[in-house]
């Protein structure tokens with residue numbers, strides 16, 4: 001894997017998902033569009049696969065002030081890196097997800113018709129998009145990452161990569177031999193019956 005250099009510019013925000021809305025809060029109808037490209041400050045994903053720290057990400061979001069808070073919809077693009085669950089090879093997977101959610105004003109009550117999904121809290125000044133991005137990325141990740149759909153995996157006897165050696169087999173455990181063994185058993189048993 002190539003090394004990515006993470007550059008922190010002086011005075012950068014604590015995390016790059018933060019959007020200040022201090023000047024538009026409580027002004028329903030106000031909107032803000034944000035778009036940025038940055039190095040991901042912390043991994044987004046599962047233990048098997050995820051967007052790794054330092055990976056370049058593109059985040060765009062549209063924020064709209066509504067009665068109870070800030071409605072956010074956006075998209076996030078990056079590349080996830082993980083391990084094939086069968087052969088342990090590196091798996092690179094493009095991530096292109098969209099997300100949306102409501103950042104509820106402090107003390108605001110959630111309306112009855114609003115689901116509890118995708119509701120986030122904020123301090124009334126700064127919206128932090130990391131949680132909705134994380135949720136969307138994790139949801140899009142496969143439970144069992146594969147380097148290719150038909151990855152044959154590793155030999156369970158010696159750990160050899162079967163993709164490199166399609167004819168790989170261990171003689172004693174070759175299924176053709178055990179099939180022959182059972183045929184031989186049947187022949188012996190029918191011989192015994194006849195005699």
Ligand SMILES: [Zn+2]
Pocket residue numbers: 084085086087088089146147148151152153
């Ligand atoms: Zn594989």
Ligand SMILES: [Zn+2]
Pocket residue numbers: 155156157158159160168169170
């Ligand atoms: Zn083997």
